[in-house]
Structures are given as structure tokens and as C-alpha cells.
Amino acid sequence: MKRHVLLVEDDPRVRRVLRLALEDEGYQVAEAATGCDGLRSLHADPPDVVLLDLMLPDTDGFAVCRGIRRDSAVPVIMVTARTDSHDVVAGLEAGADDYVTKPLVAKELSARIRALLRRAQGSSESETPRLVVDDLEIEVEEGTVRRDGDLLSLTRTEFRLLVELARHEGRVCSREHLLERVWGYGYFGDSRLVDVHIRRLRTKVERDPANPRHVITARGLGYRLVGTGG
Amino acid sequence: MASPRLPRVRLGLRDRVTIAFGLMALALSALLAVVTWVLVTHDLLSQRRAAARVETSANAQVLATGLGTHGLAVANVMDKLTNTAGSALLVAYHGHWYSTVLERDPSLLPAQLRAQVRQGSVAEQVTWVGDAKYLIVGVPLRGDGDALFELFPLGDLDHTYHVLAITLVAVAAGTSLAGLMAGRYASRRAFQPLRSVTQAAEAFARGNLEVRLEAEHDPDLAGLARSFNRTADAFAKRVAADARFAADVSHELRTPLTTMLNSAELLSRRRAELPERLREPLDLLVSDLERFRVLVIDLIEISRDYTFAEHESEPVWIAELTARAADAAAGRPVTVVEPGAERLRVNADKRRLERVVTNLVQNAERHGRGCVETRVVQVGALVRLTVDDAGPGIADRDRDRVFERFARRSGSDGARGVGLGLAIVRQHVLWHGGTIRVEDRPGGGARFVVELPVGGGHRG
Numbered sequence: 001m002k003r004h005v006l007l008v009e010d011d012p013r014v015r016r017v018l019r020l021a022l023e024d025e026g027y028q029v030a031e032a033a034t035g036c037d038g039l040r041s042l043h044a045d046p047p048d049v050v051l052l053d054l055m056l057p058d059t060d061g062f063a064v065c066r067g068i069r070r071d072s073a074v075p076v077i078m079v080t081a082r083t084d085s086h087d088v089v090a091g092l093e094a095g096a097d098d099y100v101t102k103p104l105v106a107k108e109l110s111a112r113i114r115a116l117l118r119r120a121q122g123s124s125e126s127e128t129p130r131l132v133v134d135d136l137e138i139e140v141e142e143g144t145v146r147r148d149g150d151l152l153s154l155t156r157t158e159f160r161l162l163v164e165l166a167r168h169e170g171r172v173c174s175r176e177h178l179l180e181r182v183w184g185y186g187y188f189g190d191s192r193l194v195d196v197h198i199r200r201l202r203t204k205v206e207r208d209p210a211n212p213r214h215v216i217t218a219r220g221l222g223y224r225l226v227g228t229g230g
Numbered sequence: 231m232a233s234p235r236l237p238r239v240r241l242g243l244r245d246r247v248t249i250a251f252g253l254m255a256l257a258l259s260a261l262l263a264v265v266t267w268v269l270v271t272h273d274l275l276s277q278r279r280a281a282a283r284v285e286t287s288a289n290a291q292v293l294a295t296g297l298g299t300h301g302l303a304v305a306n307v308m309d310k311l312t313n314t315a316g317s318a319l320l321v322a323y324h325g326h327w328y329s330t331v332l333e334r335d336p337s338l339l340p341a342q343l344r345a346q347v348r349q350g351s352v353a354e355q356v357t358w359v360g361d362a363k364y365l366i367v368g369v370p371l372r373g374d375g376d377a378l379f380e381l382f383p384l385g386d387l388d389h390t391y392h393v394l395a396i397t398l399v400a401v402a403a404g405t406s407l408a409g410l411m412a413g414r415y416a417s418r419r420a421f422q423p424l425r426s427v428t429q430a431a432e433a434f435a436r437g438n439l440e441v442r443l444e445a446e447h448d449p450d451l452a453g454l455a456r457s458f459n460r461t462a463d464a465f466a467k468r469v470a471a472d473a474r475f476a477a478d479v480s481h482e483l484r485t486p487l488t489t490m491l492n493s494a495e496l497l498s499r500r501r502a503e504l505p506e507r508l509r510e511p512l513d514l515l516v517s518d519l520e521r522f523r524v525l526v527i528d529l530i531e532i533s534r535d536y537t538f539a540e541h542e543s544e545p546v547w548i549a550e551l552t553a554r555a556a557d558a559a560a561g562r563p564v565t566v567v568e569p570g571a572e573r574l575r576v577n578a579d580k581r582r583l584e585r586v587v588t589n590l591v592q593n594a595e596r597h598g599r600g601c602v603e604t605r606v607v608q609v610g611a612l613v614r615l616t617v618d619d620a621g622p623g624i625a626d627r628d629r630d631r632v633f634e635r636f637a638r639r640s641g642s643d644g645a646r647g648v649g650l651g652l653a654i655v656r657q658h659v660l661w662h663g664g665t666i667r668v669e670d671r672p673g674g675g676a677r678f679v680v681e682l683p684v685g686g687g688h689r690g
Contacts, residue, residue, distance in 0.1 A: 013489045021492040024499060081481070102484040103523055105491050187554050188584050191544070220545050
């Protein structure tokens with residue numbers, strides 16, 4: 001089955017060439033020229049991944065991203081102006097899973113998409129499909145998390161981040177480790193991806209995100225997940 | 231023949247001010263000491279003279295009365311005379327000399343003094359007798375040639391002078407020293423603003439274009455501060471405008487570049503399906519597009535520091551980062567971490583630091599016949615990264631230029647530019663508060679040396 005990519009990009013030439021190149025990589029591509037079109041298309045024909053240019057003519061890309069996040073956990077890759085702009089953090093906070101910068105090449109993009117579409121990584125078949133950390137119950141196979149029996153709505157990336165932390169319960173996971181396991185980046189990946197996703201994860205799994213009791217920062221080292229007992 | 235010139239010691243302004251303060255204090259205290267000396271010694275001596283005159287005159291009175299009125303023998307009268315402070319008395323009476331002390335004979339008396347007394351006036355003189363100093367007072371008696379001389383030893387006065395001299399010299403020396411210290415302190419206070427100007431200018435030269443002087447309200451420095459700030463503003467604006475232009479240009483290039491790169495990639499993937507004669511132009515297109523892409527990315531990289539204020543930094547294990555970046559850039563292990571350096575952390579932006587190492591190693595690979603070794607070593611409060619290559623080295627005159635944008639190396643390997651790679655390296659090293667230089671590698675080749683503060687702060 002072909003993976004389905006929704007391409008939200010205002011420049012027609014870039015849109016066309018990316019469609020051609022992504023189709024050549026084996027994806028099925030739907031195009032949208034504006035944010036509104038993009039949201040409509042998202043509902044009409046839900047994609048596996050959204051590629052979203054942050055500089056759109058009608059609405060700004062952040063609003064579109066928040067619009068997507070209101071009712072979808074689909075992975076979103078944003079196209080930002082540059083890696084060190086405020087856009088990166090703002091886009092991630094708006095709900096994007098990853099980002100790429102122009103000039104972007106379909107081959108790289110394809111690698112990013114594949115990384116985001118991976119299932120939560122299990123290290124072996126025999127591993128338990130269910131992880132419990134205090135009041136959090138994680139069904140690895142189903143991709144669901146419950147807190148005291150209530151279903152939490154996590155994006156795929158947030159879920160994989162939580163699973164990675166839960167597999168190392170009580171131990172510190174470095175940012176580099178998380179970047180590699182969750183995003184498929186190497187040592188030089190952008191650690192802001194981890195930091196912002198941790199913040200997003202806290203707003204969902206913590207009762208008081210300002211005083212996290214589960215997802216704990218180990219200053220200068222990384223993050224760890226702890227049960228309140230431990 | 232020219233006389234050999236002494237090496238001239240150039241003193242700093244502060245040293246000169248300090249020395250001037252010290253000399254002034256010395257001159258003043260010396261003057262005070264001399265005046266004190268003159269006044270005190272003069273006063274002491276005249277007091278002593280007055281007292282001596284009174285005593286001798288009184289003695290003369292007693293002597294005259296004893297000899298004249300009572301007709302006593304000289305020796306008997308002399309017993310009645312006062313002699314304070316160990317003074318010795320000599321009496322000339324009817325051509326005979328009488329003395330209270332045996333060794334004191336009239337030959338001791340200066341001729342001038344004796345002449346004055348003989349003429350009938352009271353006279354006095356300070357003179358040396360042997361190695362001791364005496365004040366001699368002579369008073370004429372009634373008979374012709376009769377006189378009383380009294381010798382007052384001045385040894386105790388000398389002792390007082392001695393103590394006084396030591397005290398005055400010590401005070402003068404102390405005052406001079408205090409003057410030096412005051413000069414040091416005052417010059418430090420006075421030059422404090424100058425130091426801040428120097429620091430600001432140095433920081434500015436190092437590339438921190440945000441430095442400004444705050445002394446605009448100090449009436450003594452307002453002019454300097456204002457003109458420094460104005461110049462800095464103008465320069466920073468100019469630099470920012472240049473950078474923004476470069477950033478805008480490269481920004482605009484990114485969209486068409488995306489189209490071209492992806493189209494070229496599509497074509498290359500179908501290279502085998504193309505007719506033979508189209509393959510070479512395609513390869514040319516693809517390889518130059520790659521160069522174009524690198525250039526645009528570098529342009530964006532080098533112009534970003536001026537256009538974005540956001541500076542991210544975190545503690546980074548410098549040895550690990552260097553090893554990963556250098557080995558990846560060289561495609562083989564090239565990194566040596568010296569003992570102790572593996573636990574060093576630098577406050578850094580990982581992405582920028584990775585560009586520093588990668589660009590240096592790539593430069594060695596492309597222009598230096600291969601990277602020989604990358605080394606990480608601690609040097610005091612710094613961590614030093616060296617990247618060695620096997621190339622011809624870099625001539626002295628090119629050692630600064632090589633870090634300029636689109637620098638071209640003079641010499642045999644043609645006029646091929648090295649692009650922006652090393653300019654980016656320098657910019658990022660400076661951003662981290664570090665330094666970079668190039669030197670000869672022992673055994674041939676070039677050695678790029680980067681030094682960064684350990685755990686150190688970057689500006690911003």
C-alpha cells in the first residue's frame with residue numbers, strides 16, 4: 001500500500017516538483033496551495049503524513065498546524081525558513097513533529113517521512129506489549145495510553161517518545177539517544193525537537209505540567225520517566 | 231661614530247602618572263624635611279647658645295665678685311661656679327690659666343674667639359675639639375686679658391640631630407611611597423573609563439558589534455563615548471545591511487534551487503534511460519547544482535548571525551563532538567583525544583561547533599591533501615582543537631586572508647577560491663568566544679588551531 005502524503009505549499013513550481021519527486025520515491029501525493037485547502041483535504045482524504053510550508057498566503061502555517069492538531073494525530077513535517085529561527089520552536093509548539101529547511105530534496109524528505117512513520121520501536125518480539133508506569137498504561141501494539149483508565153490523545157511522535165522513556169523507566173535517556181530512537185537522527189540532530197516534544201508530552205500526561213512528576217528533566221543529561229513511587 | 235643607544239624603556243601612561251605622583255610626593259616631603267631640619271636645628275642650637283651665654287655670664291659674675299670683692303684665689307672661686315651638662319671652665323687671670331678639667335688647656339681655644347674676648351665682648355663659637363663638638367662661650371673679666379671661657383659639649387645635640395635626620399628621611403620615604411600608591415590608585419580610577427573604552431574596542435574588533443560605551447553622561451568622556459558609539463552604530467548597520475542582502479539573496483535562491491535540485495534528482499534516477507549523449511550534460515548539471523546548493527547554504531549560514539539574535543547554547547562534550555564530526559567529515563578515524571580532554575565541556579551551540587570541525591576537516595581534505603590528524607587537548611582554561619593536513623602549508627601572508635569570505639590562496643594551486651567554509655569557521659569560533667589561527671605543522675602541512683573557553687560563556 002502506498003503511503004499518502006499531503007503537500008501544503010503555496011509555490012506551484014515547488015509543489016509540482018516535490019509531487020513528482022515524492023511520487024518517484026513511491027508516495028501518493030495530494031497537493032494543497034493554501035492552508036484552508038490543506039485542512040479540507042485532511043478531512044476528505046486523511047493522509048499518512050503532512051508536509052506543511054510555514055509561509056502560506058492565506059493563514060499562517062502555525063494556525064494551520066494547530067488546526068490539524070485539533071482533531072488529528074497525523075505526523076506533520078514543517079518546512080521552515082531556517083534552522084535557527086524562532087519558527088522552529090514555534091512550529092514544534094504548534095504541533096509539528098519534525099522540520100526541514102529549503103532547499104529540500106525529496107530523498108531527504110523521504111527519509112524523514114519514513115522515520116516518522118515507523119512504529120514505536122520494539123527491541124525484540126518477546127518484549128511486553130504493555131508498559132505500566134504508575135498511573136500510565138501504555139499499549140505498545142495498539143498505540144494507546146491511558147491514565148487511570150482514561151484514554152490520552154498523543155500524536156504518533158509523542159507516543160513513541162513516551163514508549164522510549166517508559167522502556168528505560170527510572171533511567172536517564174540523553175537527548176541524542178531520544179533523537180536517534182524517535183526521530184532517526186544522529187548525534188547532531190536538533191535537540192530542540194526533544195525539548196519541545198517533552199513539553200508537549202507533559203501537557204498531556206502530567207496532571208500539573210508545570211510541576212512534572214513523571215517526565216523529569218535531568219539537567220545537562222536528558223530526561224527520564226519515573227513512577228511517583230520511584 | 232654614533233654613540234650606542236640605550237634601550238628606551240617606554241612607560242605606559244599609568245606608570246608615568248604613578249611615577250609623577252611619587253616624584254611629587256618625594257619633592258614635597260624632601261622640601262618639608264629640609265625646612266624642618268633647618269628650623270629645628272637652628273632653634274635647638276640658638277636655645278643652647280642662649281642658655282650657655284646666661285650660664286657663662288652668671289659664672290663670670292660670680293668669678294668677678296669672688297676675685298675682686300672677696301680677694302679669693304681663682305681655684306677657690308672656680309669651685310663655686312656652676313657647670314651644667316659637663317661643661318668645662320677655663321679662666322685666664324693675671325696671665326695664668328686655670329681649668330676645671332686637666333686636659334683642657336688654652337691652646338684649644340680658637341684664636342679668633344680669644345681675640346674677640348680680649349677686645350672686651352662676649353663671644354661664642356662652635357668648634358671641634360678632637361672628635362667632639364663644643365660650643366665655647368668667652369666672657370671678658372675686669373682685668374686686662376682676664377677672661378672666662380666655658381666649653382659646652384654638643385654631643386647630645388648631635389644625637390638629637392641624628393634621630394631627627396633618621397625620622398625625617400623615613401617620613402620622606404614613607405610619603406613618597408604613599409604618593410606612589412596614591413598615584414597608582416588615582417591613575418586606576420582615572421583610567422577606568424579608558425579601560426572600558428579599550429575593552430569595548432577590543433570586543434568590537436573581535437566581532438561583537440553590539441558593544442557600546444555607557445559613558446555618554448560623563449562630561450569628561452561624553453565626546454569619546456558618543457563618537458565611538460556613533461561609529462559602532464554606523465558600522466554595525468552597514469554590516470547588518472550587507473548580511474541582510476546576502477541573506478535575502480540566498481533566501482530568494484532557495485525556492486528555485488528546490489525546483490532545480492529535485493528535477494535534477496529525478497533525472498539522475500532515470501540516467502540509464504537517457505540517451506548516451508545527454509548523460510554527460512546531466513552529470514555536469516548535477517555536480518554544479520550541488521556546488522550551488524553548498525554555496526547557498528553557506529551564504530545563509532554566514533549571514534544568519536547578523537540577522538538573527540537567537541543564540542542557543544548548551545554544555546557540550548567537546549571531544550565527543552569533535553571526534554564524531556571530524557571522523558564523519560574525513561570518512562575515517564582521524565581524531566586523537568589527549569588524556570583529560572575527554573571530560574571537558576564547552577558551552578556551545580552544537581550545530582555551529584559541528585560546522586567548525588566539519589569545515590576544517592573538509593578544508594584539509596580538499597585543499598590540504600587530506601586531514602592527517604585532529605587533536606583535542608586541554609590548555610589551561612581552554613580546550614584546543616588542531617586540524618593538521620598534509621598539504622603545502624599556508625604562506626605567512628595568507629594566514630589572515632584565508633579566513634576571509636571567498637579568499638583565494640596565492641601560490642601554485644591556482645586561483646581557486648576556498649569559498650565560505652573557513653569564513654564560517656572563524657565566525658562561529660568568535661561567536662563561541664574562541665580564537666582561531668593557522669600555523670605550520672611540524673613536518674610540513676598546515677595546522678589550524680581553534681581555542682575555546684572550557685565551560686565558557688559565549689557572548690550574547
